[in-house]
Amino acid sequence: MKKSNIRILLMVMLYCIGLREAVTGVLQLLGLAESLNASYSVTGSFYNPGPYACCLALVFPVALRDANLSDNKLQKLTGWTMALFCAILIPVTMSRTAIAACGIGGIIAMSDRLNLRRLSKGRLLALGIMCVIIAGGIYIVKKNSADGRLLMWKVAVQAAMEVPLTGVGWSDVAGTYGEAQEQYFASGKGSEQEIMVADAPEYVFNEYLQIAIAYGPLAAAGVIVMIA
Template identity: 25%
Template sequence: MLIICIQDIMLGILVAMIFMHRYVPVDISSLWQYLLVGMVYFLARSVPVYVRKYASFVILCWGVCEVIIVLLQEWHWISSNHSWFDITGTFGNPGPLGGFLGILCAGVINVIYRRRGINDNRTRVWVLIGVLLMYGVIASGSRSGLLAAFTGIVVIFIRRIVYLIQENRIKRVVVECFSALMILSTVSVILYCLKPDSADGRLLVWLNTLRLISDYPVFGWGTGGWAANYMLYQADFFATHPHSHFIMLADNVAYPYNEILHIGAEHGLPGMALFIWIIIESFRVRLSDCRSESLLVSFWAFIVFSLFSYPFDIVSLLALFAFLVGSLEFRPVFYIRIPRLIHKASFFIVLTILSGLSVHSYGLYKKAWHDPKLLPYFQYNPDIMYMYSQMETVPDSMRSDILDRTSLLCPDSEIYCLLGDENMEKGNFDKSETYYRKASDMVPSRIAPRYKLFRLYLSKGDTLSAVSYGRKILSFKPKVESTITLRMKGEIKSFLRKWDVKE
C-alpha cells in the first residue's frame, strides 16, 4: 500500500513550481543535485523505519567526523576550504558547517533530555556527542548555527511550560517565562554584538528582497530570479539613498539569507504559503519513539537555521532537509493499493533512473568546471559562469558571450566592471560609463568602479569630468584601505597635480 502524506503533496506542488515557473532555464550540468535530493527523499519515504534509523546514525557519525576535522583544522594539521577562514570542515565556509552541526545538536539535546535520570554508558555517549557537536558549532563562529542548536533547548522549555500549565502551576509558568525572556534577550544581544555589521548587512538584503517580492507578489520572478535581479535592486536602492547608513555594509550578495523570503521572491506568496504550511503541519506529526521526536526537533532547527542562512543552496544540507522531511510521519491524506510485486519493482526502477541520470549529470558538471567548450551544458549555471567570467585563460572569442550570460544570471559589481572594461576597449564609452556607474551603485563602498570611471573620462578626453570626479574619489573613504586603493588614489593625485600646474 502506498501512503500519500500531506508533505508529499505540498512538496510536489512546490517542486513543480520550481521547474515550471522559471526566470532562468534549467541548468543541465547541475541537474544531478536535484536528482540526488529527490532520491534521498524517495528513499526516506520508501524504506522501512529501521533503515531510516540506521541512516540517522550515519548522519550523526558524519557530524562527529566534521567535528574531528574542525579540531584538525584548529590545530593547523589540515587546511580549510576557504582562504579567509581557518575552520570550514568539509564545507565551503563556516556558515553551513555551523548550521549542519547545530541541526544535529538540537536533535541530540532532545535525546539527552529524554534519557535524563538514566545513568548508563549509552547516556554518557550521547552527552559526549552533544558536547562535541556544540563545540563544533561554537568553533565555526556561526550565529545561525547556534540558533539552530538552541532550538533543542527551546523545545524542552516549551514542553516544561505545557507540563506546568497542565499542573495548574501558573505562578511558576510566569516566573520561568520571564526568566526565559531575559535569557533570550541577552543571547540575542550577544549574538548581534558578535558581528553587528554582518547582522545589519543581512537586514539590507532582506529589505531589498522584500522589494523584489512586492513587485511580483503573486507569481514571483521564477526560479533563478532572485540572483538575476537582487544586485540591480541593491544598486537602485543606493542610487535613491546615496547617504544610507547601509553603504559601508553593502557588498556583492549571492544569497538572500532567508529561505522563506527566497521562495517568496521567486514563487510569490503561494510559494511562501506552501512552505509555511509544511512547517505548520510538522506540529501535527505523529511521534512514535525518541528517534522520530529527535528528527522533528532537528527539522525545526533546520527551519530556524534557514531563516538566517542559505541551506537550500548547499546540496548536502538540502539533502539533509529531504531526509528529515521524508522521515517524519506527517498526516496521511489518502492511500493507493498497489500489489507488492509492482510496488517493489517500481521502487527499483525509479531508484535506477534517478541514480543513472544523477551520475550522468554529475559527470557533465565536473567536466564543465574545466572545459569551457561545454558552454551549452553550463550556460545557465551561475557558479560556473561566474568562475569563467573571472578567468583570464578563457579564449577571447568566448569572453564576451560568457560575460553577457553571467550578467543575466548573477550580476554584481565585478561583472559590471568587466563589462565596462570590455566596452571601453571597443570604444563604446557610453555603455561603459553605464556599467561603471551601475557597478558603483551596487557596492558604493568600493573604489574600483569609481576609479574606472575616472580612467574612462581620461580615455574620452573629458578632462574636466576626470578632474571633478578625481577630486570626489580622493575625498571618498572606502570600506577597505588596501595597497590597490592607495595606488589608485596616488595615480589620481599625480594627475591632479599636473592639472593644477597647467592651470
C-alpha cells in the same frame, strides 16, 4: 518493534554524520586538517561554516537529550561526546542560526526535565531576559554582517513585490536585486549604517526571498506552505 528499529537506525545515522563532521571540525580547529574554504578555519566537509554549524545543530538536541535522560551507558557517553563537540565547534563558526537552533532545540529536548509548565513567573522572566541577552550578544558579535543581511532582506522584499507573478528567473535575481538596491538608496531611505554595509551580492541569503524574486511570490508562498 518496526518503529523502534527505524528510530534506532535513524539515531545511528544521525550520530555517524554528526561525529564525522565533529571530528573533521576538531582536526581543522587544531590545524591538523585544512578547511575547504581558505577564509574560514572550520568548515567540516562543507564549503561554508554556516551550513556546517547548522548540520551540527541538528544533532545537538538529540545528543543533549541522550546525555541527560538515556539509561544506556553507551548512548549516554555518545550523547555527552557529541554535545561537547557541538558546544565547542558551533560558537567557533559564529553562526547565528545554529546558535539559536541549539538554544531552542536544547530547551525542547530538555523540556521533560526542566518542566517548563511548572516554572514560576520569576524563573520564566529570568529565562526570557537571558534569551534577550543571548540574542543581543549574537547580534553584537557580527553586527555589520547582521545589518548587511537585514538590508538585503529589506531590499529583496521590495524587489519581490515588484517582479511579475512568474518571477525574473534564477539567473536574473542578482541584477533585479541590484536595481532594487539602487532605487532604495536613490530614494534617500538608506541610513549611514546601511550605506556602509551595502554590497553587490549574487545571492540574497534568504531562500524564500530568492525564490520569490526568481519564480514569483506565489511560488515562494507555495514552498512555505509545502514545508509547513
